[in-house]
Amino acid sequence: MIELNRVCRAFGAVEALRGIDLHIAEHEFVAVIGRSGCGKSTLLRLIAGLLAPTGGTVTVGGAPVREPSREVALMQQVPALLPWRTALGNVLLPVEILRLPRDEHRARAAELLDAVGLAGFHDRHPYELSGGMQQRVALCRALIQRPRVLLMDEPFSALDALTREELAGQLQELHLARPATTVFVTHSIQEAVLLADRVVVLSPRPGRIRKVLDVGIPRPRSFGHNAHLEAVAECVAHLHDLLLRD
Ligand SMILES: Nc1ncnc2c1ncn2[C@@H]1O[C@H](COP(=O)(O)OP(=O)(O)OP(=O)(O)O)[C@@H](O)[C@H]1O
Numbered sequence: 151m152i153e154l155n156r157v158c159r160a161f162g163a164v165e166a167l168r169g170i171d172l173h174i175a176e177h178e179f180v181a182v183i184g185r186s187g188c189g190k191s192t193l194l195r196l197i198a199g200l201l202a203p204t205g206g207t208v209t210v211g212g213a214p215v216r217e218p219s220r221e222v223a224l225m226q227q228v229p230a231l232l233p234w235r236t237a238l239g240n241v242l243l244p245v246e247i248l249r250l251p252r253d254e255h256r257a258r259a260a261e262l263l264d265a266v267g268l269a270g271f272h273d274r275h276p277y278e279l280s281g282g283m284q285q286r287v288a289l290c291r292a293l294i295q296r297p298r299v300l301l302m303d304e305p306f307s308a309l310d311a312l313t314r315e316e317l318a319g320q321l322q323e324l325h326l327a328r329p330a331t332t333v334f335v336t337h338s339i340q341e342a343v344l345l346a347d348r349v350v351v352l353s354p355r356p357g358r359i360r361k362v363l364d365v366g367i368p369r370p371r372s373f374g375h376n377a378h379l380e381a382v383a384e385c386v387a388h389l390h391d392l393l394l395r396d
Pocket residue numbers: 161164165166184185186187188189190191192193355
């Protein structure tokens with residue numbers, strides 16, 4: 151579904167990414183971890199068509215990426231909701247931009263908001279919502295158009311640990327119900343192990359792939375009551391070692 155072949159990206163003298171070879175299958179959930187500045191956001195922006203590679207090729211669904219596509223949704227670190235629109239109105243924004251059928255999507259927007267625990271808040275404005283609630287609205291907004299590819303750039307990093315776990319759990323449920331091909335950037339090893347089929351570990355700048363780790367732990371997974379705690383601990387320890395080794 152997503153193919154990066156020998157992808158490089160430099161910004162002037164700064165080499166952000168070098169020689170990235172990565173193939174992501176349809177419906178797969180891949181987490182990307184690595185130190186600050188190693189090129190994770192750059193990687194997502196290349197896949198989203200917001201940046202062009204300085205070397206190599208990026209294809210999504212077999213076609214070279216040249217510009218943003220409605221098949222690909224990008225969720226940024228900050229929710230960036232429109233303050234004058236309600237939660238529901240914000241979720242429906244891509245529907246208006248892409249001119250999709252409104253009635254059908256209105257019902258879907260309401261279902262998505264309910265699914266992430268925002269029943270009863272559809273008509274609230276962003277200033278009436280907590281940061282975590284705003285981030286949930288942003289998640290619904292990314293999912294409304296049923297993207298085939300979902301790119302998430304540290305979407306939960308500004309939240310408290312419990313909200314973060316809760317949202318990661320909800321994301322897992324949404325993914326199990328209707329999997330989009332997902333690339334999820336995070337600094338949290340725990341979050342990567344909870345969510346991902348594979349974890350890509352990038353080395354410090356220039357970002358290169360240090361390791362791709364398969365997470366063979368059965369789903370659904372959870373942080374707390376996990377029937378596979380040993381496997382989780384092993385995975386977490388392994389990733390920790392990989393990240394510390396510079
Ligand atoms: N538009 C840009 N212009 C110039 N340099 C850039 C640009 N975007 C990224 N860079 C540089 O590329 C490198 C990788 O940046 P990127 O934002 O991809 O890192 P990151 O892994 O997402 O970091 P963080 O974990 O802090 O978000 C950095 O050295 C950054 O300064």
